[in-house]
Amino acid sequence: MFLSFYKYQGTGNDFVVIDNREKIFPSDVNQLVSFLCDRKFGIGADGLILLEKDDVTDFKMVYYNSDGNQSTMCGNGGRCIVAFAKHLKLITKETTFIAVDGFHKAKIEGDIVSLQMQDVNHLTEKPNSLYLNTGSPHHVQLVNRVKDFDVRKEGERLRYGVYGKEGSNINFVEKVAKDSFYVRTYERGVENETLSCGTGVTAVALAMHHSGQASSNSVAITTPGGQLEVSFIKDINKEGYSEIWLTGAAQLVYKGEIYVDA
Numbered sequence: 001m002f003l004s005f006y007k008y009q010g011t012g013n014d015f016v017v018i019d020n021r022e023k024i025f026p027s028d029v030n031q032l033v034s035f036l037c038d039r040k041f042g043i044g045a046d047g048l049i050l051l052e053k054d055d056v057t058d059f060k061m062v063y064y065n066s067d068g069n070q071s072t073m074c075g076n077g078g079r080c081i082v083a084f085a086k087h088l089k090l091i092t093k094e095t096t097f098i099a100v101d102g103f104h105k106a107k108i109e110g111d112i113v114s115l116q117m118q119d120v121n122h123l124t125e126k127p128n129s130l131y132l133n134t135g136s137p138h139h140v141q142l143v144n145r146v147k148d149f150d151v152r153k154e155g156e157r158l159r160y161g162v163y164g165k166e167g168s169n170i171n172f173v174e175k176v177a178k179d180s181f182y183v184r185t186y187e188r189g190v191e192n193e194t195l196s197c198g199t200g201v202t203a204v205a206l207a208m209h210h211s212g213q214a215s216s217n218s219v220a221i222t223t224p225g226g227q228l229e230v231s232f233i234k235d236i237n238k239e240g241y242s243e244i245w246l247t248g249a250a251q252l253v254y255k256g257e258i259y260v261d262a
């Protein structure tokens with residue numbers, strides 16, 4: 001059978017996106033997801049996103065990493081599904097949708113999508129890093145000359161060596177100017193560096209503010225895949241953050257059909 005799909009990318013984090021409102025996708029078949037995400041034998045992507053109906057919100061987002069397993073929240077994928085919902089004429093400029101980590105508001109203007117992320121109530125300080133969950137778990141570590149850093153080797157070592165089976169995404173960050181940082185991310189479930197990671201960029205912005213490396217409540221993050229901005233409010237009476245918004249481009253690349261064994 002032929003399966004229709006859309007290919008989206010959000011600052012280089014790329015996804016197979018499927019309109020599953022009629023539940024045509026056999027979602028219990030992990031190897032189908034890993035096949036579709038395979039860059040040689042399939043379409044190729046960091047992850048796969050299903051847009052489904054929801055009784056309360058405009059739509060439901062279901063996210064799979066390219067290893068075929070359903071995963072925690074994907075920030076760039078959340079921005080791409082909002083662009084897809086607009087393409088399908090389900091929404092115009094604003095939306096509320098449900099994802100694995102709860103409700104999300106989002107706004108879209110042209111191809112720029114601003115996605116509200118879940119509040120972050122706790123950041124764990126470790127010897128030379130911070131650990132926090134922005135919808136997915138993230139290790140954040142400042143390094144020198146991040147562009148020359150062996151992200152794959154060090155990322156894999158930390159993801160398996162420190163964070164065990166559950167794992168974590170691993171972000172290496174370098175300060176480039178006041179309230180401006182360059183970030184490279186090793187992504188759990190992709191098991192490699194991706195060109196950007198939305199929940200990772202969000203984690204880096206909050207970690208840099210928490211540790212005093214950033215003073216503004218709006219932080220510019222450059223990734224190998226493009227530019228993102230994270231804005232937030234620091235909660236005065238506790239260590240957390242709220243009103244966290246991740247903003248950047250999300251674009252349709254192509255639409256296609258792929259042959260899958262029935």
Ligand SMILES: N[C@H](CCC[C@H](N)C(=O)O)C(=O)O
Pocket residue numbers: 013046047065071072073074075076077136137169187188189190196197198199200
């Ligand atoms: N790989 C992540 C999920 C996708 C995160 C990333 N693509 C993003 O944009 O947030 C994990 O398993 O925690």
